[in-house]
Amino acid sequence: MNSLILRTIAPVLVSLMVLFSIFVLLRGHNEPGGGFIGGLIAVAALSIYGIAFGVGAVRRALRFHPATIAGAGLMLATLSGLVSALFGAPFMTGLWVTPVIFGTEIPLATVMSFDIGVYLVVVGAIGAVALSLEEEEDDA
Amino acid sequence: MEPVFAVLTGLFFAFAVYLMLSKFIIRVLLGVAILGNAVNLLIFINGRLLREVPPVLAAGLDVPAGPVANPLPQALILTAIVISFSFFAFLLVLSWRAYEALGTDNTDRMRLAEPETSPLPPEGY
Amino acid sequence: MPATSLTFFVLLSPFIAAALAPLATRLLGHRAAWLLALVPAGIFLHFTRFSADVAGGGTTAEGYDWIPSLGLRFSWLIDGLSLTFALMISGIGTLIVLYAGGYLKGHAQQGRFFAYILLFMGSMLGVVVSDSLFSLFVYWELTSITSFLLIGFEHERTAARRAAFQALVVTGGGGLSLLAGLLMIWNITGIADLSGLLASGETLRSAPLYPVILVLILGGAFTKSAQFPFHFWLPNAMEAPTPVSAYLHSATMVKAGVYLVMRLFPVMGGTVLWETILPLFGGVTLVFGAVLAVRHVDLKMMLAYTTMASLGLLVMLTGLGSERAIDAAVLYLVAHALFKGALFMVAGIIDHETGTRNLTKLAGLARAMPLTFAIAMVAALSMGGLPPFLGFVAKEEIYAALTAGDSALMLACAAAVLGNALMFAVAFAVALKPFVGPVLPSPQRGEGGSKSRMRGTAGSEQVATPPHPPSGHLLPVGEKGEPHDPPVLLWLGPALMALGGLLTALFAPAFHAAISSPMASAVAGETHVIDLLPVPHWSLPLALSLVTIAIGVGFYLVLARIRAGVAKGLDILGWGPDRGFDQAIAGLVRFSVGVTRRLQPGRLDSYMTVTFVLLALVLLVPPAVYGEFARAPLFPAHIPWHELAIILLAVIGLPAVVLAKNRLTAIVSLGIQGFAVAMIFLLYGAPDLAFTQFMVETLSVVILTLVMTRLRLSPSDRRPLSQVLPDAAIAIACGLGMMLFLMKVTEAPFDSSLSDFFERFSKPLAHGGNIVNVIIVDFRGTDTLGEIAVVMVAALSILSLIRVRAGALRRPDDPAETDGGRR
Structure with missing residues (x-):
């Protein structure tokens, strides 16, 4: 698509959407949000970027193939479930640590890395589909 | 409000079924998309309705202060939405490829796997 | 190792050996037979340790819990009956493994063969020692499966595949009948093991369902033991290599049915039904098998049909159930296992050496194969019932049993005389005829391998496949030169078994004490002492024996004429259960095709229609039948205007999708109903759902646009009215059903x-x-x-x-x- 307006706005819009998606992901445990929604917002951002600059640009920006990202997410989610095995707890037991970084208590948990895994799977899997379909469009 | 939404859910189902009974794959697909929404509504209303209070705890509270919307159906539906979208996309691409390969969008004419005149299976040993 | 776990290991050992057999054969070639034979030999030795105890009247019932919650155990029962069977299975098994080592020497799949035969041996052993009814059944079906593998060993030939399939269907089907019977026994008596059942007295016989149980159990026993009219799989199973025939049809597979009726005799025998069904079927099978045996010229086929006749005789004797009849059955069972196994192996040797088993092409081999001739004669003398062989002892007892009763036994006695005379003729046709007379030129020259000819004489359907070259197997020694006596691996087995028929009779007191008396006691459920000696003494049974022999000699002399007569009779008859089996299978295939074509016409819309009609019925019929529709729903008096707007949005979006005439309208309408749903989520306290739904609907619209643009398809429907109306009716019924269901659910209090x-x-x-x-x-x-x-x-x-x-x-x-x- 060759629209000057879109090309001008797209970089700003896309970076805002990606930031927002991460924000939604991270606040998901206490406020509305989470991996599924965050992931979908990121996919939307990728699609817009692809429409504005072509799928090739998105692929270059991502560095990794989306399916690889999805695979990494699935692996992260599985490993998050397995961590508890090291402490003798059943699979998928949530574990928490609260290290103090720069004077602030940062709660970190395996459920959080699990949610990040969900986010990556959604971004990767659905992003891969959307990008492939857009790509075919460019060919035609 | 539940009876009103029961009627609405019934409508969703009726239109989804009508579309899925078509012979043309695109119509079937549209039906599948609506069916996903119909089922999500069904689960949502089964969990009873409560206006405007999401199941989110205010800061500092350990349990909700008052009644909140039922969180369980929401958790079920949230994953269901993403999965039904994945399958919708899969079916969409599948029918697109089938259309390209077989040259028809009429499911009655998609007979590659089940030909109209297949021979009897062998009766020997 | 404690005795319990040792026996467990022994029962397991054939399966372990089977797993190792291919490897052993790859390393050692055919000599692996010597190594593998140690397994059944070890089993044999293990079971001999029970014989002193069993001879003294003791039994051993041990085992482990299998599924304790169901009261199921993996357990075994060792008494006279199971011990004799276990000794036969392992003893003859040892010899069979050795014989197979020589017979299939150089065969590319010899390792697989060893594995199969050991698997079969383990299964068969399990059948006869199982105490638990359910491990009995599991082993029973395992014998069906492993015999399928053995009979179909040469699976490149159609006839072998057919025979294997047939055996599996017949015996496996019988196994299901047996399972039903066992389950009913369990249900009625609450007993799940044989040792408990044997002590249960009259419970089973007096049960109202006794006739049903008996028929079901006999369904299993008769199919396995090839009783008429389930006999046809047995001769066809001759497609298997000879070691299989020798093993399955002498001591094991086909005797499993006899074992079962003998085992259940104390609790199910002695009733009028028992004494009617068993002698009737047994007698018919005896005469029928003996008559059919002389119709053939293939040595193995002749022996196969006499096996069928012998099984009939055993079933008949067990059915009669008198003390002497049981004793006779026990003696004949052991005698038959020994002479029949030996004769089968002799037939295999002749095939191996000359390349044919066709009686009319064999003569004068005695000079070239003196040892084989001697073995054959010893076995045939036992089969013919001449003193001083075990066959004679058994026959004396049979006639004693059949003449000791009322006139009703006369018929059974006549059947026995006729059957035995025919079997006498067959015994000498197999053991004498090929060895005497003028030396014929070795027939295999110019006629190809033995297998192609065998098919012609095997009596089964002619196969259209080209003659199958003996691919890497069965290189008859004779092809390299004139026939001569085989190597030790081949003659050792038949020689020992034939000698067994002699020695058991010569040392009859010891044999009776160790084997036949305990076994007869176990079968009868009361102490029997057998003390018959192989010394002729003048009596009615001896007279009958002499009559049998005289008739048998007569039959032998006019064998060719009888054969022609029987063949003519069968031709007139035309149809037999064997052809019926083919017709039944073909009918089954056609029936399945018909059903499949009707249920799966390959049209998506008909599948959808069936599915949704069923959905509507499930939703609407039960509430209608039980009057459980929702009460009149309480619609709210006031609906906020913004909610009303959203509902209206959905209500407009839905039909718009259906009615859309172009792509854009359809996609937009689909988006509208999706966004309406998202708004509903948002209003009712589900912001997460709402946002997810918004995103998904957006993406759906995007990819739908991408694909539909590419398809260049119009979304509008071209349904004729005749289709619109039923489709709409189904759709409305489904929607209505869901609506009523949801109303019914929501009016109930929420848990x-x-x-x-x-x-x-x-x-x-x-x-x-x-x-x-x-x-x-x-x-x-x-x-x-x-x-x-x-x-x-x-x-x-x-x-x-x-x-x-x-x-x-x-x-x-x-x-x-x-x-x-x-x-």
Whole structure:
């Protein structure tokens, strides 16, 4: 698509959407949000970027193939479930640590890395589909 | 409000079924998309309705202060939405490829796997 | 090792050996037979340790709990009956393994053969020692499966495949009948093991369902033991290599049915029904098998039919159930196992050496094969019932049993005389005829391998496949020179078995004490002492024996004429159960095709119609029948205007999708109903759902646009009115059903215990304020893991579908492909 307006706005819009998606992901445990929604917002951002600059640009920006990202997410989610095995707890037991970084208590948990895994799977899997379909469009 | 939404859910189902009974794959697909929404509504209303209070705890509270919307159906539906979208996309691409390969969008004419005149299976040993 | 676990290991050992057999054969070639034979030999030795105890009247019942909650055990029972069988199975098994080592020497699949035969041996051993009814059944079916593998060993030949399939269907089907019978026994008596059952006295016989149980059990026994009219699989099973025939049809497979009726005789025998069915079927099978035996010229086929006759005799004797009849059955069972096994192996040696088993092409081999001749004669003398062989002892006892009763026994006695006379003739036809007379030129020259000829004489259907060269197997020694006595691996087995028939008779007191008396006692359920000696003394049985021999000699002399007569009779009859089997299978295939074509016409809309009609029926019929429709629903008096607007939006969006005339309208309408749903979620306290739904609807619209633009399809429908009306009716019924269902559900009080749990513990346990998210990533995290895996798999499938070149799916004769494809 060759629209000057879109090309001008797209970089700003896309970076805002990606930031927002991460924000939604991270606040998901206490406020509305989470991996599924965050992931979908990121996919939307990728699609817009692809429409504005072509799928090739998105692929270059991502560095990794989306399916690889999805695979990494699935692996992260599985490993998050397995961590508890090291402490003798059943699979998928949530574990928490609260290290103090720069004077602030940062709660970190395996459920959080699990949610990040969900986010990556959604971004990767659905992003891969959307990008492939857009790509075919460019060919035609 | 539940009876009103029961009627609405019934409508969703009726239109989804009508579309899925078509012979043309695109119509079937549209039906599948609506069916996903119909089922999500069904689960949502089964969990009873409560206006405007999401199941989110205010800061500092350990349990909700008052009644909140039922969180369980929401958790079920949230994953269901993403999965039904994945399958919708899969079916969409599948029918697109089938259309390209077989040259028809009429499911009655998609007979590659089940030909109209297949021979009897062998009766020997 | 304690005795219990040792026996367990012994019962397991054939299966372990089977797993190792291919490896051993690869390393040692045919000499692996010596190594593998140690396994059955070890089993044999293990069981001899029980014989002193069993001879003294003791029994051993041991085992382990298998499924304790169901009261099922893996247990074994060792008494006179099972011990004799176990000794026969392992003893003859040892000799069979050795024989197979010589017979299949150089065969590419010899290792597999050893594995199969050891598996079969283990299964058969399990059948006869099982105490638990259910391990008995499991082993029983295992023998069916392993015999399928053995009979179909030369699976490249159609006839072998057919025979294997037939054996599996007949004996496996009988096994199901047996299972039903065993389950009924369990149900009625509450006893799940034989040792308990044997002590249960009259319970089973007096049960009202006794006739049903008896018929079901006999369904299993008769199919396994090839009783008429289930006999046809047995002769066809001669397609198997000779070691299999020698093993399955002398001591094992076919005797399993006899074992079963003998085993259950104390608790099920002695009734009028028992004494009618068994002698009737046994007698018919005896005469029928003996008559059919003389119809054939193939040595193995002749022996196969006499086996069938012998099984009939055993069933008949067990059915009569008098003390002497049981004793006779026991003696004949052992005698038969020994002489029949030996004769089968002799037939195999003759085939191996000369390349044929056709009686009319064999003569004068005695000079070239003196040892084989001697073995054959010893076995045949026992089979013919001449003193001083075990066959004679058995025959004396048979006639004693059949003449000791009323006149009704006369018929059975006549059948026995006729059957025995015919079997006498067959015994000498097999053991004498090929060895005497003028030396014929070795027939295999100019006629190809032995197998192609065998098919012609085997009596089974002619096969259209070209003569199958003996691919890497069965290189008859005779092909390299004139026939001569075989190597030790081949003659050792038959020699020992034939000698066994002599020695057991010569040392009759010891044999009776160790084997036949305990076995007869176990069968009868009361102490029997057998003390018959192989010394002729003048009596009625001896007279009958002499009559039998005289008639047998007569039959032998006019064998060719009888054969022609029987063949003519069968030709007139035309139809037999064997052909009936083919017809039944063909009918089954056609029936399945008919049903499949009706249920799966290959049209998506008919599948959908059936599915949704059923859905509507499920939703509407039960409430209508039980009057459980929702009460008149309480519609709210006041609906906020913004909610009304959203509902209206959905109500407009839905029909717009159906009625849309172009792509854009359809896609937009689909988006509208989706956004309406998202708004409903938002208004009713589900912001997470609402946002997800918004995103998904947006993406759906985007990809739908992408694909539909490419398809260049109109979304509008072209249904004729005749289709619109039923479709609409089904759709409305489904919608109505769902609506009523939902109303019914929501008018009932809500059980919120699960939701309460999540609300109460979300923060304290999972440290999360967003309860929905906590459920997804923590409480039900494993579900979510599965779900994201599904998303992943769906995405991978889509990617592969997109990558498939469209042309790859097209058929090559498609014109679009040949004239340049895309334009």
